[in-house]
Amino acid sequence: MSRNNQPDAYNCHSPAEYATSNSSHSSAKPEAEIVHLIDEASIETNKGAATSQGVAESLDSLSHSWYQVLYRPVLDLFKRPDPRNKLENPLSLLKLTHRQAFTFSVACLGWMVDSLDFFCVTMTTTELATSFGKEPSDITSAITVTLMLRPVGALLFGIIADRYGRRIPLIVNLSLFTVIELASGFAQNLAMFIGLRAVYGILMGGEWGLGNSLAMEVLPVKSRGIFSGILQMSYSLGSLVAAMLYYAVVPHLGWRALYWISIIPAVITIAMSLFLKESEAWKQQRQEQRQSGVHHYYQAVIDMLKAHWARCIYAVIFMAAMNFLSHGSQDLYPTFLKKQHGFSPGQATVGTIVGNLGAICGGIFFGYISEYLGRRRTIAICAIIGACFVPLWILPSQFGVLLVGAFFIQVFVQGAWGVIPAYLAEISPENFRATFPGLSYQLGNLISASASQIEATLGEKNPLPELRDGETIPNYGRVQGILIGIIFSCVLVLVIFGREEKGKHFFTKSA
Numbered sequence: 001m002s003r004n005n006q007p008d009a010y011n012c013h014s015p016a017e018y019a020t021s022n023s024s025h026s027s028a029k030p031e032a033e034i035v036h037l038i039d040e041a042s043i044e045t046n047k048g049a050a051t052s053q054g055v056a057e058s059l060d061s062l063s064h065s066w067y068q069v070l071y072r073p074v075l076d077l078f079k080r081p082d083p084r085n086k087l088e089n090p091l092s093l094l095k096l097t098h099r100q101a102f103t104f105s106v107a108c109l110g111w112m113v114d115s116l117d118f119f120c121v122t123m124t125t126t127e128l129a130t131s132f133g134k135e136p137s138d139i140t141s142a143i144t145v146t147l148m149l150r151p152v153g154a155l156l157f158g159i160i161a162d163r164y165g166r167r168i169p170l171i172v173n174l175s176l177f178t179v180i181e182l183a184s185g186f187a188q189n190l191a192m193f194i195g196l197r198a199v200y201g202i203l204m205g206g207e208w209g210l211g212n213s214l215a216m217e218v219l220p221v222k223s224r225g226i227f228s229g230i231l232q233m234s235y236s237l238g239s240l241v242a243a244m245l246y247y248a249v250v251p252h253l254g255w256r257a258l259y260w261i262s263i264i265p266a267v268i269t270i271a272m273s274l275f276l277k278e279s280e281a282w283k284q285q286r287q288e289q290r291q292s293g294v295h296h297y298y299q300a301v302i303d304m305l306k307a308h309w310a311r312c313i314y315a316v317i318f319m320a321a322m323n324f325l326s327h328g329s330q331d332l333y334p335t336f337l338k339k340q341h342g343f344s345p346g347q348a349t350v351g352t353i354v355g356n357l358g359a360i361c362g363g364i365f366f367g368y369i370s371e372y373l374g375r376r377r378t379i380a381i382c383a384i385i386g387a388c389f390v391p392l393w394i395l396p397s398q399f400g401v402l403l404v405g406a407f408f409i410q411v412f413v414q415g416a417w418g419v420i421p422a423y424l425a426e427i428s429p430e431n432f433r434a435t436f437p438g439l440s441y442q443l444g445n446l447i448s449a450s451a452s453q454i455e456a457t458l459g460e461k462n463p464l465p466e467l468r469d470g471e472t473i474p475n476y477g478r479v480q481g482i483l484i485g486i487i488f489s490c491v492l493v494l495v496i497f498g499r500e501e502k503g504k505h506f507f508t509k510s511a
Contacts, residue, residue: 086372087369087371087372088222088371090226090368093220093222093223093226093227093368093371094223094226096219096220096223099218099277100218100219100220102272102275102276103214103215103218103276103277104215104218104219104227104230104231105272106170106211106214106269106272106273106276107211107212107214107215107231108211108215108230108231108234109234109265109268109269109272110170110173110174110207110210110211110269110273111207111208111211111231111232111234111235111238112234112235112237112238112241112265113174113177113238113262113265113266113269114177114203114204114207114208114235114238115234115235115236115237115238115239115242116238116239116241116242116245116262116265117177117181117184117200117204117238117242117259117262117266118143118146118204118238119238119239119242119243119330120184120242120245120246120258120259120262121139121142121143121146121197122143122242122330122331122332122334122335122452123242123243123246123250123258123334123349123352124246124250124255124258125139125140125334125335126335126338126339126345127250127254127255128142128190128193128255131255132189132190132193134190135460136335136339136456137453137456137457137460138190139190140331140332140452140453140456141194141453142190142193142194142197143197143327143331143449143452143453144449144450144452144453145194145197145198145201145449146197146198146200146201146204146449147201147323147327147445147446147448147449148201148445148446148449149198149201149202149205150201150202150204150205150442150445150446151205151439151442151443151445151446152201152202152205153173153201153202153203153204153205153206153207153442154205154206154208154209154435154438154439154441154442154443155435155439156202156206157169157173157205157206157207157209157210157434157438158206158209158210158432158434158435158436158438158439159435161209161210161213161282161434161435162282162431162432162433162434162435165278165279165282166210166213166214166278166279166282166434167214167273167276167277167278167279169206169210170207170210170211170214170273170276171270171273171274171276173203173206173207173210174207174266174269174270174273175270176203177200177203177204177207177266178263178266178267178270180196180199180200180203181200181259181262181263181266182259182260182263183196184196184197184200184259185256185257185258185259185260186256205438205442205445206438208437208438208441208442209434209435209437209438209439209441209442210434210438211231212231212421212424212425212437212438213279213282213425213433213434213437213438214276214279215227215231215421216228216421216422216425216433216506217279217280217281217282217425217433217506218279218280218281221503221504221505222371222503224371224422224425224426225367225368225369225370225371225375225419225422225502226364226367226368226371227367227422228367228370228418228419228420228421228422228423229363229364229365229366229367229368229370229418229419230363230364230367231421232363232367232414232417232418232420232421233359233360233363233364233414233418235417236356236359236360236363236410236414237356237360239330239352239356239359240352240353240356240357240360241262241265242258242262243334243349243352243353243356244349244353245258245261245262246258246345246349247345247346247349249261250345251345251346281433281506282433285430285431285433286431300431301432304429304431304432307429308429311427311429311499312436312440314494314497314498314499315424315427315436315440316440316443316444316447317444317494318440318444318491318494318495318498319420319424319440319441319443319444319445320443320444320447320448321444321448321487321490321491321494322416322417322420322444322491323441323444323445323447323448323451324447324448324451324483324487324490325413325416325417325484325487325488325491326413326414326417327445327448327451327452328448328451328452328455328480328483328484328487329393329409329410329413329480329484330355330410330413331451331452331455332452332455332456332459332476332480333351333352333355333406333480334348334349334351334352335348335456335476336394336459336476336477336480337351337402339473339474339476340459340464340473340474340475340476340477341397341399341402342468343399347399350403351399351402351403351406354403354406354407355406355407355409355410356410357407358406358407358408358409358410358411358414359410359411359413359414360414361411362382362410362411362412362413362414362415362418363414363415363417363418364418365415365418366378366381366382366415366416366418366419367418367419367422370418370419370422370502371502374500374502375419375422375423375426375500375502376423376495376496376498376499376500378415378416378419379416379419379423379491379495380492380495380496382412382413382415382416383412383416383488383489383491383492383495384488384492385412386409386411386412386413386415386416386488387484387485387488387489389405389408389409389412390409390481390484390485390488391405391481392404392405392408392409393405393406393408393409393480393481393484394477394478394480394481395477395481409484416491420441421437422502424436424437424440424441425437425506426501426502426503426504427498427499427501433506451483454479454483455476455479455480455483456474456476458479459474459475459476459477459478459479459480460474462474462475462478462479463475
């Protein structure tokens, strides 16, 4: 038979046709070869199916990854709160032992006097500019320097506190701070004033980490949220006291007297701090660290960074946004009222007081609510609602309406801040509860240090079209509104991807 008459498996439509064709020829191929061809066809089919299945699995895996990264954090943040979390009577949460109450009081007073002196500068920006023959934007450089050097103090005092305890570093910090505050009132020129504020920035940076770690470690776990709000609102209380002292002192005695008089609360706080006891949580952690064989602090730092580097980076970025939110909405506000709207110093003081009353209400309320809603969800709610009040805060021209905006913007700005002391303490790695919260807070301050200077400079370079007494009017309001609107959005995005460790225990009672 010729080759052309030989049956061809590749011309047949199926293995069955091939077998039928073979059966009619005397030179039929063996049955084993037919089976082999059928097996090859099955293998190719299985390969195709496996490839399709692999592609499908890859797509499923990719979809799952995107769900884990993007969608799940959003759903977790806005899902219904855990029904096991009950909103307890706030009066019952305020009950503390004598030691707890005394320790917390010292921590609050320490943060309050730091805030008082800081806001003395923001309240007297116009007076300092006149005294030194400078523009308000030049004076805000003192604020910038203060904020930039706070991380140095947070690192220095944080390391000392984590190694040697919280009590003694806090006393030293407050004592040095009082000397610098007194000296600020004797500054003869801007360079001298900025130099003193630079040293003050180092001391201010160290105080928050010391006071926060001492307070959070001594408080009951279930009361941590509401006291977190109270502690952070000591900052707003300091601003409120600065505004009241400004109104009572500066018009009659000048700006220098404000710095001299403001050391009185600091002296009282130093006297109280002499009776503090060391943190039991620190004692236990220090003992456990020694038992684990880690005797060198730098080795513990390296181990912590290896294990928690992503958490450290996140905390710094998150606190940068939070500090932009705080300083961007507070530091230039008195100048905004006086320079842009032409209100009197007394009216500017009233505006600051009203804003701080809103801050105190918001910080305590949302700190308390965070025990039920969770830390991250509470901050997100404040960011969303707070953004809605930005127009009311900067657009009206009537003084009374501006006061309403000032009140509510600070309710939600400082409402978010009221959660921060507890939140940073809870996500802090063990053995670094003074360094981690303080340093992340103050590095965030470093990044946001130029907030008031940016607002002042851009407002002066982009004035309003009209003139007042033949001079241009800086448009601080527009710059503040744009900046705060952007920062509220950034806070919301960052908090979605944060950690939630509400209710974390810092030490065991058997220690």
